[in-house]
Amino acid sequence: MKKTLLFLLLAVATAPAAFAQARPGGSLSSKDYTGGKTTDSRNTGFGVKGGYSLSNFYGGGQDAFNGRSSLNTFHAGVYGQFGFNDFSSVQVELLYSRKGIRSNYNNAGLSDLRLDYLSLPILYVGNITDNISFHIGPEVSLLTKVSAYGKDLDLNDNGFNNFDIAGVAGLEARIGPARVGARYDLGLARVIKEGRSFSPLIGATGNDTKFHNQTFQVYVGIGLTQ
DSSP: OHHHHHHHHHHHHHHHHHHHHHSTTOOOOTTOOSTTOOOTTSOOEEEEEEEEEEEEEEETTGGGSTTOEEEEEEEEEEEEEEESSSSEEEEEEEEEEEEEEEEEGGGSOEEEEEEEEEEEEEEEEEESSSSEEEEEEEEEEEEEEEEETTEEEOTTTTTBOSEEEEEEEEEEEEETTEEEEEEEEEEOSOSBOTTOOOOGGGTOOSSOOOEEEEEEEEEEEEEEOO
16 A cells, blocks of 8 residues: 555656656646636646545544555546635635545455535645645535445445535646545545434444544546637
């Protein structure tokens, strides 16, 4: 797992050089990613994105899951970026994002607890250089489905919190219409509602359910012409 994360981080770090070499005449500004047609701010456009997610829990009660480990999963969606000037912009995204863990359910072998969210990050974007920007801001998410070890669960009957609020921070590299980035998504709301105990269907026991989502994401995207 550590080797996988190292490889992905190296890919993010070396992407600007790779894109620059592939494009005749050198790189474009990271702010000019809409196919050459830009606004006065050179920081406005829209596009699609998606990539790899490494999800887990943190907080009290997570150890009730036997043999718990991170879940390798994915996210995908669309974004719109609205520029104020050459440095600052706001990026709004609508993502389908799968989170959860892998654990040893009833000692019958490793299996997945999957939580599917429809997420809305609203991020401030600041351009550090022509090719690199940082993203930071809140995210609100609606839980749409839970699958525990091959079975779909009723959200309310099993005590799942229908909403999540998170803080998001990351870095992104852009050359022309292409972008690649990495970010950390830290959930602030409990996965299980306060006062509810574990459902026996998710393979854990106890009343300490103060755990939250945390997710590391690596993604690629393409900006579309305005």
